[in-house]
Amino acid sequence: MDGRQRVTQRTQRFRRDLYWIIPVGVLTAAATFLLARVPEQGADIATILALPVAVVATMAGILAVRSGTPTDSPARAAGGHRMRYWPVATLAGVTLCAMLAAILLHLPSDGDDVAQQLSGRLRIGITGVIPGWSEKNGERYEGFEIALIDYLQARHGFRPQYVELHPEEQTAALESGRVDILVGNYTIWEARNATVVFAGPYYMDKVGIYVSARKVKKPPVAADLTGCALPITYPRPDDLGVTFEHASSLQECMLRLFDPEDRINAVFMHHSILVSLAVRRGLDPRDIVLFKQHDYALYAIGLAKRNQKLCQALGRDIDLFLNQEWDRAAARHLPYLDGSGKPLYSYSAFCD
Structure with missing residues (x-):
């Protein structure tokens, strides 16, 4: 060869x-x-x-x-x-x-068609009981978050159907399809990211332990505080110097905090919500004193994980809202917060 x-x-x-x-x-x-x-x-x-x-x-x-x-x-x-x-x-x-x-x-398929998803009826989960944020006034809901929804509605033409949800049932309602989106002081939280994506944020809130100046006359000491908190916002391990009791609602914590006969003299709560509830009761925001701040809570629109494209589209809308309507909406519905809490822009990474 x-x-x-x-x-x-x-x-x-x-x-x-x-x-x-x-x-x-x-x-x-x-x-x-x-x-x-x-x-x-x-x-x-x-x-x-x-x-x-x-x-x-x-x-x-x-x-x-x-x-x-x-x-x-x-x-x-x-x-x-x-x-x-x-x-x-x-x-x-x-x-x-x-x-x-x-x-x-x-x-884009039918499920990813953003225009189709933002047309017709849109079921929106809200709290519906927090003054300044979302609260029913007669036949209509009002508040800062309702102003955000109104802005989105004007852009896309959907018909909002509001569903009042307790904070503990928000994520389950979203995962089960009971609501299409959540706009109810819903925070970006890593533990939720397995099933939820977030368009936003549209508000940055402080989170910490706040005390009643009417009940605590001297510089507060952790050992002298008895706090109130929701189970889902129970303080972290480094807060063990303060005794906490669980409540079924934010309103219950508020009632106990400002009841002079109740032993509760502190709450673990978001600052803007606490001030909103206090003002509704005719209290001076200065009666609420920060004992210890922990973090910032980022409020965003929550969507089921399968809706990344819709999340990105809503994130772009939130950017426009921040630039065009945020200041007016905050001045109208949250005047006692003096315009604090405005993010610079939304973060598309939260949609992944």
């Missing part, structure tokens, strides 16, 4: 090995389809992968043809030249179909 024959055999073996590209290409196409149907980021991944897969596979097919055709080999039988190109045609066809399928599946 001379050198020319050995080269021919090697190239033929190489060509046969490259034919394994065909099942690999089919498997890649199947994987692309599966990725495209992943409800969150699979479509993005599939679309990105489709182009390099198509280019690499097509080049491999061309290489297979070229490697199996020595320049000095005997003349092929009639029609044989057409057979040389079937690997190229097969591989290019399979990968092109995978790429087109990934792109088509990546296009």
Whole structure:
């Protein structure tokens, strides 16, 4: 066997090995389809992968043809030249179909159509009992968050259907589909991120332990404080110097805090909500004294995890609201907060 024959055999073996590209290409196409149907980021991944897969596979097919055709080999039988190109045609066809399928599946479907989701009736979860934020006045709800919803309604034309929710049932209502979105002092919280995405924030609130200046006459000491808190906002381990009791509602904590006969003299609460409830009772905001601040609470619109595109669209709307309407809405509904709590912009990362 001379050198020319050995080269021919090697190239033929190489060509046969490259034919394994065909099942690999089919498997890649199947994987692309599966990725495209992943409800969150699979479509993005599939679309990105489709182009390099198509280019690499097509080049491999061309290489297979070229490697199996020595320049000095005997003349092929009639029609044989057409057979040389079937690997190229097969591989290019399979990968092109995978790429087109990934792109088509990546296009907005009915579930991702933001215009459709923001048309017709939109079920919106609110608290409905916090003055200045969302509270019913006759037949209509009013408040800062209602002003945000009105702004969104003017832009998209949906019909809001308000659903009053206790803070402890907000996330469950969103996950079960009882409401489409949440606009009820709903905070961005890492523990919720597994099932919820957040458009916003539209307000930044302080969170901490506040005491009643009427009950605590001297600089407060943790050991002398008996606090009230909701179970879902129970203070962190470093607050154990203060004794806390659970309450069923924010209003209950407020009543106990300002009842001179009740032992509760502190609350663990969001500042703006506490001040809003106090003002409604005719109290001076200066009667509320910060004992210890813990963090900031970011209020955002909550959506089920499958609605990232809607979340991003609402985030852009919130940016416009911050620039165009936020100051007027805060001055009208939350004047006692002196315009505090305004974010600079919404964060698209919360929609991931």
